Amino acid sequence: MNDGWNIVVCVKQVPDADDVTIDPDTGTLNRSDAPAVLNRPDHNAVESALALREAVGGTVTAITMGPPPAKAVLQTAVGAGADGGVLLTDRAFGGSDTWPTSLALARAAEELDADVVICGEESTDSSTGQVPPGIAAHNGWSQLTYVESLEPRPDEDVLVGKRDVEGGYERVAAKLPVVVAMEFGANRPRPAGLHRKIFAETEFEPVEWTASDLGIEDRVGLANSPTKVGGMDTASPVERERERVDTVDDLYEHIMEVL
Amino acid sequence: MPIDIDDYRDVWVFVEQHEGEAAPVSWELLSKGRELADETGESLVALVMGDGVSHLADEAVARGADHALLADDPVFEPYRADPYGEQFRALVEARKPSIVLIGGTHTGRDFAGRVAVPAHAGLTADCTELAVDDEGLLLASRPTFGGDAMATIKCPSHRPQMATVRAGVFDASEATKDDVDAAAAVEEVDVVVTEEDTLSTVIERVVSDVVDITDADVVVAGGAGAEGNFEPIVELADALGGEVAASRAAVDEGWVEPARQVGQTGKTVRPHLYIAAGISGAVQHLEGMNDSDYVVAINTDPNAAIFEHADYGIVGDLHEVLPKLTAMIREKQEVVV
Ligand SMILES: Cc1cc2nc3c(=O)[nH]c(=O)nc-3n(C[C@H](O)[C@H](O)[C@H](O)COP(=O)(O)OP(=O)(O)OC[C@H]3O[C@@H](n4cnc5c(N)ncnc54)[C@H](O)[C@@H]3O)c2cc1C
Ligand SMILES: Nc1ncnc2c1ncn2[C@@H]1O[C@H](COP(=O)(O)O)[C@@H](O)[C@H]1O
Numbered sequence: 001m002n003d004g005w006n007i008v009v010c011v012k013q014v015p016d017a018d019d020v021t022i023d024p025d026t027g028t029l030n031r032s033d034a035p036a037v038l039n040r041p042d043h044n045a046v047e048s049a050l051a052l053r054e055a056v057g058g059t060v061t062a063i064t065m066g067p068p069p070a071k072a073v074l075q076t077a078v079g080a081g082a083d084g085g086v087l088l089t090d091r092a093f094g095g096s097d098t099w100p101t102s103l104a105l106a107r108a109a110e111e112l113d114a115d116v117v118i119c120g121e122e123s124t125d126s127s128t129g130q131v132p133p134g135i136a137a138h139n140g141w142s143q144l145t146y147v148e149s150l151e152p153r154p155d156e157d158v159l160v161g162k163r164d165v166e167g168g169y170e171r172v173a174a175k176l177p178v179v180v181a182m183e184f185g186a187n188r189p190r191p192a193g194l195h196r197k198i199f200a201e202t203e204f205e206p207v208e209w210t211a212s213d214l215g216i217e218d219r220v221g222l223a224n225s226p227t228k229v230g231g232m233d234t235a236s237p238v239e240r241e242r243e244r245v246d247t248v249d250d251l252y253e254h255i256m257e258v259l
Numbered sequence: 260m261p262i263d264i265d266d267y268r269d270v271w272v273f274v275e276q277h278e279g280e281a282a283p284v285s286w287e288l289l290s291k292g293r294e295l296a297d298e299t300g301e302s303l304v305a306l307v308m309g310d311g312v313s314h315l316a317d318e319a320v321a322r323g324a325d326h327a328l329l330a331d332d333p334v335f336e337p338y339r340a341d342p343y344g345e346q347f348r349a350l351v352e353a354r355k356p357s358i359v360l361i362g363g364t365h366t367g368r369d370f371a372g373r374v375a376v377p378a379h380a381g382l383t384a385d386c387t388e389l390a391v392d393d394e395g396l397l398l399a400s401r402p403t404f405g406g407d408a409m410a411t412i413k414c415p416s417h418r419p420q421m422a423t424v425r426a427g428v429f430d431a432s433e434a435t436k437d438d439v440d441a442a443a444a445v446e447e448v449d450v451v452v453t454e455e456d457t458l459s460t461v462i463e464r465v466v467s468d469v470v471d472i473t474d475a476d477v478v479v480a481g482g483a484g485a486e487g488n489f490e491p492i493v494e495l496a497d498a499l500g501g502e503v504a505a506s507r508a509a510v511d512e513g514w515v516e517p518a519r520q521v522g523q524t525g526k527t528v529r530p531h532l533y534i535a536a537g538i539s540g541a542v543q544h545l546e547g548m549n550d551s552d553y554v555v556a557i558n559t560d561p562n563a564a565i566f567e568h569a570d571y572g573i574v575g576d577l578h579e580v581l582p583k584l585t586a587m588i589r590e591k592q593e594v595v596v
Contacts, residue, residue, distance in 0.1 A: 002426040098384075099376065127523065128384035133340065133584075142458035143340050145369045160462065165365055166282070167518060168466035170337070184524065186512045217389030226381030226417035230398060233409045238549050241570040248583040251555065254571045255584070256591075258532055258553045259499075 002167035004058025005115040005154070005176075009049040010063050010135075011077050011107055012039045013070040014125040038073040041120030041184040048150060048182050049118045050081045050190070056154045059083045061112055065093060065104050071206055079192040079200035084207070086112070092211040094224030098126075102134025107214040110139060115176045116159060121146065121184040132181035145181040260577055264357075267418040269295040271356040274307045274319055274327075275349070275366055277338065283471060284362035285430060286322055288424055290432030291389055293323045299395040301357065306350065308334035308343060313445065320441040321434040332450040337461045338366055339519055342452040344373025349451045351378055356419045358397050360389070363423040375421050381414025382421040383425060387428050387527070397422065402523075402546055427473030453554045470502070470518050477501025478530045480521055480548070483508040484537015484558065484577055489515060491581035492536055498588040504528065506538045522547035536577040540565030557581065 016037045047061045062077035064070045065088040074085030088104050096104070109117045126214040129145070136143035144161035148169065151160040157176045162169055164183055192200075211217040218224075245251050272292040274357070275282040289305060298432040305319030305327040316327035328350065334342050351359065361367040363385045375382035388400035388409065396413055403410045414420040463541055472478060477499045481492035483506065496503045505515035507522055519527055523543040533551035535563040537558065538544060545568055548554070556569035557577045566572040573580060 098372075098382065099379065102372070102376065121524070126485050129368050130372050130375075130382060133369060134376050136340075137344065137373045137376035142535050143369070143373075144364045144459075145340075163365070164517060165464075165466060166277070167469035168464070170464040170466075171462045172339070172459050177284055185507070226375075226379060226414050227412050228415060230411045230413035232403070233400075233411070238568070239567055240554065242567060243571050244566070245571055245573050248573070248575075248580055248587070251557075251571060251573050251580070252584055252587045255532070255534075255555060255588075258570075 002068060003043070005056050005152075006113050007049045007052055007058055007060045008112055008114040008117045009042075009045050009060060009062050009082065010117065010119045010131070011042045011046065011064050012120070012123050013037070013064065013066050013071045013073045014039045014123055034073065036069065038076045039120055039123045039125075041122060041124070041182070042073075042184045043189040044184060044186050045118045045120045045190040046077050046080050046082065047187045048180070051187070052116065052118070052150060052152060053071050056152045058115070059247045062084060063088065063105060063108050063112075065089070067094075074206045075204060076192075078204050079197040080190065081193070081196060083204055085204070087206040087208045088214070090210040090212075090217075091206060092217050092221050095225060097225035097227045098128055098130040098134050099226055100216075100220035100224050103138050103216055104211070104214060104220060105131065106135040106138035107216055108209060109135060109177075111209075111214065115178075117125040117141075117177070117179045119179065119181045121181055129181065132179050136179035139177070142178045143180070144172055144174050144178060146183050146224060147180055148183055148186050150180065262416075264416065264418050267357040269301045269304050270299070270357045270358045271304045271306055271360065271419070272303050272319075272324070273359070273361040273367065275291045275362050275364060276307070276309050276312055276315055276316055277366075277466070278336070279309065279312055281318070282362055282364060282366075283473075284364060284367075284424070284426035286431035287426065287429040288360045289319060289322050289324060290360060291424070291429045292358075293432065295391055295397075296325075297391065297393050299357070302326060304356065306330075306347070308335045308346060316445040317441040318434065320444045322432040322441060323435065325444065327445045329445055329447045330450055331447060334450065334452055334454050334457070337464050339457060339459050339461060340370045341458045342456075343370045345452045345456070346370060346450065348374045348377050349381070351419060356381075357395070359419045359421040361421065361423050367423050371421060371423050378419065379417055380419050380421050381410040381412070382416050382423070383414075384423050386422045386424045389422065391580045396420070404422050425527050427529070441531060470516070472502040472519055472521070473481065473526055473528055475502035475528065475530050477532045477534075478521070478528050478548075478551070479502045479534045479536070480504035480506065480538060481509055481515070481536050481577070482506035482538030482544075483512070485509060485514060486537075487512070487514060488578065491571055491578055491585070495534065495585045495588075498585045498592070499532075501530070501532070505571070506541075506544050515577045535565050535569070536581060538565055539563050540568055
């Protein structure tokens with residue numbers, strides 16, 4: 001394989017978490033009409049995909065499953081340097097939990113003949129981290145999660161990942177094809193080049209695939225999602241004194257009182 | 260492919276271990292699993308995988324499991340997602356548990372999907388509350404986006420009902436039964452994976468003793484405001500007999516080890532006193548410490564969000580405030596001694 005690897009990077013559109021705060025009186029979210037952005041941890045996934053392409057050659061294709069406006073996150077990825085993008089969009093995908101979501105991404109990765117699929121650690125809106133292992137499981141591929149850095153071994157068709165584990169790290173050699181979930185903050189994403197960004201915003205058009213294009217129209221959506229949201233409770237806001245003290249002496253007194 | 264959910268029964272708990280040592284979350288889940296099994300009137304089954312780990316199967320029984328299943332083979336040490344997932348999946352498909360609880364650690368969250376996907380099971384991530392309803396359906400709850408609300412997830416028509424569960428939220432079970440009768444309750448199962456089938460190899464593993472900040476009564480946490488110097492935080496924690504913790508920003512900078520990170524992607528702590536120094540109070544951080552009895556905040560920015568979530572706050576430089584505080588506490592202790 002001298003022509004490099006087919007690298008697929010999974011990117012998700014989420015409400016901007018930076019605009020979200022908790023109202024301390026009501027315990028509810030101040031979402032201030034948070035605009036939709038690329039999931040922050042996926043910036044690390046895009047950066048690793050680009051760095052991997054530099055190391056082994058090949059192409060980087062961004063994929064996202066979402067409604068048509070999710071095209072915006074493909075533009076972000078292409079602006080950063082991805083070669084192309086695929087939008088998985090279909091009403092049939094509506095209501096999908098992680099099982100059908102990872103199925104759709106897994107089928108698309110197969111269709112793209114992926115050697116490596118790179119994801120973020122978790123999405124800021126659903127924060128399950130289940131999609132990357134789900135993609136690997138649907139395809140029977142190897143996986144590397146909580147990855148700090150990657151070392152490709154193209155001669156052996158192997159990707160080595162340094163994984164964060166309790167109390168330290170491990171280095172795991174995984175056979176291709178492999179699904180990787182990069183640890184959030186694992187690298188510093190490069191800024192988009194101006195020309196690439198203009199191209200992404202004006203000329204780039206994603207390839208669009210529906211559920212039937214992937215042959216999974218009967219296996220996605222709410223009906224094929226094992227988990228259902230059974231209810232939402234506002235977590236009762238934690239009562240806090242919210243008292244400001246002016247001197248370290250006062251602070252010391254308060255600490256001694258509660259201990 | 261509809262399944263008959265009545266074919267599925269019992270509560271399973273995965274006993275996570277590394278090099279023969281159980282992860283603390285395993286025993287936390289075992290005690291919660293005991294409660295759930297008592298409510299549904301089913302058995303509590305511990306699943307132990309590893310190499311030379313029969314002592315953990317015995318211990319699981321001593322700590323309250325009705326049975327333990329033991330998959331003992333060198334292929335399971337060190338941990339790898341594919342052999343663990345494959346073995347676990349084979350057991351689930353053959354024995355049909357109704358509820359499966361797995362620790363929400365990097366290990367648990369790594370392989371849970373390799374069981375849930377082929378089994379078409381429902382999998383809820385990183386739960387912090389578990390209950391069963393009148394029909395014995397698992398109610399798995401977790402904080403949603405930003406931690407303002409709790410979403411309760413059900414799995415009405417698929418089995419098993421799987422959940423990964425946060426470490427530190429339940430109390431661990433104690434060993435109550437003596438281990439004389441333990442061995443009889445342990446069943447060694449067939450190992451269905453071989454080294455040749457595996458897709459990955461661990462080429463290096465570097466782990467040191469893992470600190471556990473989840474049990475501490477006092478936690479002193481530092482953030483980006485520490486600007487590379489954690490000494491004032493370490494000293495104050497020492498004076499108070501507490502543990503040092505950190506925000507993700509401080510961990511990412513490499514000032515503190517990852518095991519001490521508090522928050523959504525770190526640990527949940529519920530100490531009596533939580534002191535946050537140089538931490539802004541991002542929602543992902545609050546999620547890990549909001550259940551502390553008392554919160555004290557030290558921050559140079561009077562508008563930092565952390566003050567809204569603290570009992571006592573002082574606007575000031577932690578490099579000045581903490582050493583003063585530490586000196587006062589040490590002085591008092593000397594007087595007492
Ligand atoms: C998916 C995801 C998961 C995440 N998980 C976590 C998590 O588990 N835990 C977590 O903590 N974060 C998590 N984060 C990150 C979180 O959003 C914040 O970025 C992070 O908590 C900020 O850390 P900080 O408060 O230390 O730093 P900053 O936000 O930079 O705040 C530093 C604070 O220090 C104050 N300061 C500066 N100098 C001083 C001084 N000399 N004395 C006193 N105060 C000073 C400043 O006023 C400021 O308020 C996550 C983010 C994402 C997207
Ligand atoms: N709808 C989606 N489209 C593309 N990638 C996704 C989607 N959902 C999740 N992912 C990927 O899976 C990672 C983990 O997401 P999650 O399992 O939802 O926490 C994300 O960082 C993305 O890389």
